[in-house]
Amino acid sequence: MKAWQDKIRSVVPYTPGEQPNRPNMIKLNTNENPYPPAPGVRDVLDHFDEDRLRLYPDPTAGTLVGALADYYHVGKDQVFTGVGSDDVLAIAFMTFFNSDKPIFFPDITYSFYPVWADLFKVPYETKPLKEDFSICPQDYYPANGGVIFPNPNAPTSHYEDLSVIREILDHNQDVIVIVDEAYIDFAGESALSLLDDYENLLIVQTFSKSRSMAGMRIGYAIGHPELIKAMNDVKYSFNSYTMSQTALALGVEAVRDDVYFKACTAKIRATREKAKQAFTDLGFTYPEPGANFIFVTHPDYPAKELFAALREKDIYVRYFDKPRINNYLRVTIGTDEQMEALFAFLKEYMNR
Amino acid sequence: MKAWQDKIRSVVPYTPGEQPNRPNMIKLNTNENPYPPAPGVRDVLDHFDEDRLRLYPDPTAGTLVGALADYYHVGKDQVFTGVGSDDVLAIAFMTFFNSDKPIFFPDITYSFYPVWADLFKVPYETKPLKEDFSICPQDYYPANGGVIFPNPNAPTSHYEDLSVIREILDHNQDVIVIVDEAYIDFAGESALSLLDDYENLLIVQTFSKSRSMAGMRIGYAIGHPELIKAMNDVKYSFNSYTMSQTALALGVEAVRDDVYFKACTAKIRATREKAKQAFTDLGFTYPEPGANFIFVTHPDYPAKELFAALREKDIYVRYFDKPRINNYLRVTIGTDEQMEALFAFLKEYMNR
Structure with missing residues (x-):
C-alpha cells in the first residue's frame, strides 16, 4: 500500500440501481413516470x-x-x-x-x-x-x-x-x-x-x-x-x-401545468387499480398501494425467481434481498400496455 | 427558545455573491465568460x-x-x-x-x-x-x-x-x-x-x-x-x-467544439492584454494575470472607494474586505466593449 492511500475515506461501495435502456425493454424498476413531463x-x-x-x-x-x-x-x-x-x-x-x-x-x-x-x-x-x-x-x-x-x-x-x-x-x-x-x-x-x-x-x-x-x-x-x-x-x-x-x-x-399533472397522476392511479386486480387474480398479495408502485408477494412463487424470470424477458422490476421483504417484488406502475405485457408473461409463466 | 431549535446545526450564514441582472449593467464581478456557450x-x-x-x-x-x-x-x-x-x-x-x-x-x-x-x-x-x-x-x-x-x-x-x-x-x-x-x-x-x-x-x-x-x-x-x-x-x-x-x-x-473553445479563450486573453495596458496607463498595478480576471490595486485610490464608485454606475467588480487584499479589486475580463466602458469611467473618475 502506498502512503497516500491511507488518507482515502473508506466507504461501503454502493452500486447505483440498474438504468438499462434498451428498445422494447419494460422498465418497471425505478418508479419513474411512464409519461413525459408537461407539454x-x-x-x-x-x-x-x-x-x-x-x-x-x-x-x-x-x-x-x-x-x-x-x-x-x-x-x-x-x-x-x-x-x-x-x-x-x-x-x-x-x-x-x-x-x-x-x-x-x-x-x-x-x-x-x-x-x-x-x-x-x-x-x-x-x-x-x-x-x-x-x-x-x-x-x-x-x-x-x-x-x-x-x-x-x-x-x-x-x-x-x-x-x-x-x-x-x-x-x-x-x-x-x-x-x-x-x-x-x-x-x-x-x-x-x-x-x-x-x-x-x-x-x-x-x-x-x-x-x-x-x-x-x-x-x-x-x-x-x-x-x-x-x-x-x-x-x-x-x-x-x-x-x-x-x-x-x-x-x-x-x-x-396543473391540468396535465392531475391528468397524469390520475392515469397512473387508474392503471394501478387494474394492476391490483390482475395481481390478485394471479394469487399475489400486497399492502394497499399508495404510490406509483405495488409491493407484491406470492405464496407459491419465490420473488427472487420471478425477478430473474422477468428479467430474462427484459421486464425489469426491483427485488430487495433484505430481511422481511426478500419475498417481495416492487413493481412500478407503467403504462397500461406495459402492465399488460407484464401480466401476459406472468400468466404464461404461472400457467394460469 | 423552543426545544427543537437546539437540534439545528449552527453555521456562519454565508451570503452568496450578488447576481444582479439589470439591462445595461456591466457585470465583471463573478468571473463569468462574456461570450455564449458553443453554438x-x-x-x-x-x-x-x-x-x-x-x-x-x-x-x-x-x-x-x-x-x-x-x-x-x-x-x-x-x-x-x-x-x-x-x-x-x-x-x-x-x-x-x-x-x-x-x-x-x-x-x-x-x-x-x-x-x-x-x-x-x-x-x-x-x-x-x-x-x-x-x-x-x-x-x-x-x-x-x-x-x-x-x-x-x-x-x-x-x-x-x-x-x-x-x-x-x-x-x-x-x-x-x-x-x-x-x-x-x-x-x-x-x-x-x-x-x-x-x-x-x-x-x-x-x-x-x-x-x-x-x-x-x-x-x-x-x-x-x-x-x-x-x-x-x-x-x-x-x-x-x-x-x-x-x-x-x-x-x-x-x-x-474545440474550435469555438479555443477562439473564445483566445479572445478573452486578447482583451486581457488590452486591459493590462489600460490599467497600467491609469497607474494601477497587478500580479501578472493568468485567469479571466485581473487583480488590481492603485497607490492613490483606495479599492473600497473605487468599488463603490463603479457600483454607482452599475459596473460590478469584486472587492474582498480581507487582510492583505483589501486594497485590491478583482475585475473579470468582459467583452472589449465592457472593458472600454469600465476604463472610460475610471479615466473620468480619476481625471486622467
Whole structure:
C-alpha cells in the first residue's frame, strides 16, 4: 500500500440501481413516470436563451421557489429546493439531526436514511413496522434526536393516514420530524395541511415521480421559515449554486401545468387499480398501494425467481434481498400496455 | 427558545455573491465568460428529447466522462464529474482529507477551502503567499494531511509554473495533492501533463469559466483511476444521481467544439492584454494575470472607494474586505466593449 492511500475515506461501495435502456425493454424498476413531463417543457427548451448559460444561476432559485410557494399556498420563505430529494434530504439530515440521541426511522424504509446517518455521524435506531407494514406510532414516543419516515413508504407503498402523523408529531415536539413524501401525489392527503399546527414538521417532495422529471434532479422541502432558513444557511455555507438554469426553467413549467399533472397522476392511479386486480387474480398479495408502485408477494412463487424470470424477458422490476421483504417484488406502475405485457408473461409463466 | 431549535446545526450564514441582472449593467464581478456557450448548444436544446426527462440520468455520467476522457487523452476511469467544481472539490475534501495532520493551503485562496475543511472537520493550516502572491514551495515540505491550491490562484490571478507544482508534489508523496485549475484555460500549461509521474495528484476543472456554462453547474476531476474510484464510491454512497440529463447533453456538446473553445479563450486573453495596458496607463498595478480576471490595486485610490464608485454606475467588480487584499479589486475580463466602458469611467473618475 502506498502512503497516500491511507488518507482515502473508506466507504461501503454502493452500486447505483440498474438504468438499462434498451428498445422494447419494460422498465418497471425505478418508479419513474411512464409519461413525459408537461407539454410546455418542450416549449421552454425551444425558447431557452442559451446565452444565459454563461451566467451563474440564481442561488435562491427564486423563480422555482416562487412557483412552488404559489402552488402550495405557502410563503416563499417556506420552500427549499435542491438537486433531487436525495440532496434535500441529505441537507436536512445535516441541518436537523444534531443530537446525541438517536434518530428514529422504520426498519423497512428508503435505503439512504442509514447511509446519510452514517455519513454525518448521526446515531439512529430503526423501529420495526407492523406485520402489515404500517407504522406503530408508540414506537416513536421515546426521547430521540429526530424522526424521519417516507409516506407513502418506500418500498412497501403503504400510506399512513394523517392521524398517525399527528400522533407522532404530538409526541415529538422537541425534535424535527421529516415526512418524506416522494410518492404523495399518488396517495391520499399530504401532511402539508399539518404545517400550521406543527412548526417542527418538514415535508420533502420531488419532481422525479409525479412530475416526470427524474432526469432533471429537482427536489424540495416545505416547512416553517425557520427550518427553511437553517437549511439554506447550511447549503449556502458549502455550495451556493446547485440548481442549474435549465432545472429552474423546466421545473417552473412543470409546476405551472396543473391540468396535465392531475391528468397524469390520475392515469397512473387508474392503471394501478387494474394492476391490483390482475395481481390478485394471479394469487399475489400486497399492502394497499399508495404510490406509483405495488409491493407484491406470492405464496407459491419465490420473488427472487420471478425477478430473474422477468428479467430474462427484459421486464425489469426491483427485488430487495433484505430481511422481511426478500419475498417481495416492487413493481412500478407503467403504462397500461406495459402492465399488460407484464401480466401476459406472468400468466404464461404461472400457467394460469 | 423552543426545544427543537437546539437540534439545528449552527453555521456562519454565508451570503452568496450578488447576481444582479439589470439591462445595461456591466457585470465583471463573478468571473463569468462574456461570450455564449458553443453554438452547438442551441442545437442540442432544439433536439433534446423531453421524454427522456422522465428517466433517471446515467449515474456514471458516461457520455460526459467519455467526452472529457477523449478530449484530455486520459482513461474514462480517470474522470469524475459533479455539479460544478464546488461539488467536485467538496467530495474531494471528504474523500481525501482524512488525516489527523492539517491540510495546507495558501492564506490567499479560494474562499470555500476553509469552509469545506470546517464542514468535514478537516484540520488545516494556511501558508502565506509571498509579497508578489506566488507560492513558497518550501512551506509545503512539512508533514501534512493533504495539499490544495488553485492555479491560477483565485483571487490574485497569479499562475505558478509546473516546476513549482512538481516541487510540491516531490515533497508530498504521502498525501493527495489537489490542483484546482478552474481558470487554467486562460493561463499556461495544465498540471495534467504531470499525471503520469504522480499518482497522488488530482486536478479539478470546471465548465463555468472557459466553457461559458456557469449556469449548467458542471465540474470535473482528473486523476489516477484509484482516486477517481474513491471519489465515485463516496459520491454514490450518498447521492447517485446528481448530473441532470440536460447537463450531460449540453456538457458533451461544449467539449466537442474545440474550435469555438479555443477562439473564445483566445479572445478573452486578447482583451486581457488590452486591459493590462489600460490599467497600467491609469497607474494601477497587478500580479501578472493568468485567469479571466485581473487583480488590481492603485497607490492613490483606495479599492473600497473605487468599488463603490463603479457600483454607482452599475459596473460590478469584486472587492474582498480581507487582510492583505483589501486594497485590491478583482475585475473579470468582459467583452472589449465592457472593458472600454469600465476604463472610460475610471479615466473620468480619476481625471486622467
